[in-house]
Amino acid sequence: MTEATQRFFESLPARAPTVLRGLAVGTLQIDLGTGHQTEHWLVRMRPGEVRATRERGPADAIWYSSSALFDRLIAGEAQALAAVLRNESTFSGDVVLFLAFRRFFPDPPGTRDPREVARQEVGRRS
Template sequence: MTEATEQFFETLPARAPQVLRAPVGGTLRIDLSDGHSTAHWVIRMRPGNAEVSQGPDEADAIWYCGVDLFERLVTGRAQALAALFRNESTYTGNVVLLLAFRRFFPPAPGTRDPREVAREHVRRAR
């Protein structure tokens, strides 16, 4: 497991109040494979709260992903839905959990909020 991935899972509970504002609840298991072994991360989500544990627990949804891809996701170099559409990972179960969970991933490096870009444009136009 990479350091970035470990840190990502460690920070989930602290970031949950800002990320999980919608009324979403359920358990997502993320199975990360390096080709030889699989690590199981379990995230129990509810509005404003995320609990993280490890183990092959039962879940409402299971996301199977390679370690390398997940490293790119947690560093903003890949997008979760795009990876699913390209069959780089698989997902079964309640899709609402994935849509909520993907908000934990950072934006791509250099990406800016379009609202901030518009504000800067207005300031320069004055």
């Protein structure tokens, strides 16, 4: 496990109130593979609250990713949904948990909210 991965999971509880405002309730098991080893994280989510532990257990959904891909995700260099669609990672179970969890990943560098771009354009024309 990389230090960045450890810091990412440690940051989840503090970030949860602003990231998890929807209906995501359940447990997501995240399996990160490196070679022939897999490390497990169990992420319990409720609106505004997250608890992440280094364990396996009963889960409503399971997401597998390579450790290298996960490092790219937490750096904003890759997108979780795109990785699943390209079969670079796999997911099974309650898709709402995956969609909610991916909001913890940063946007790619240089990404701008289209609503903000539109507001700036309207302000420029006024």
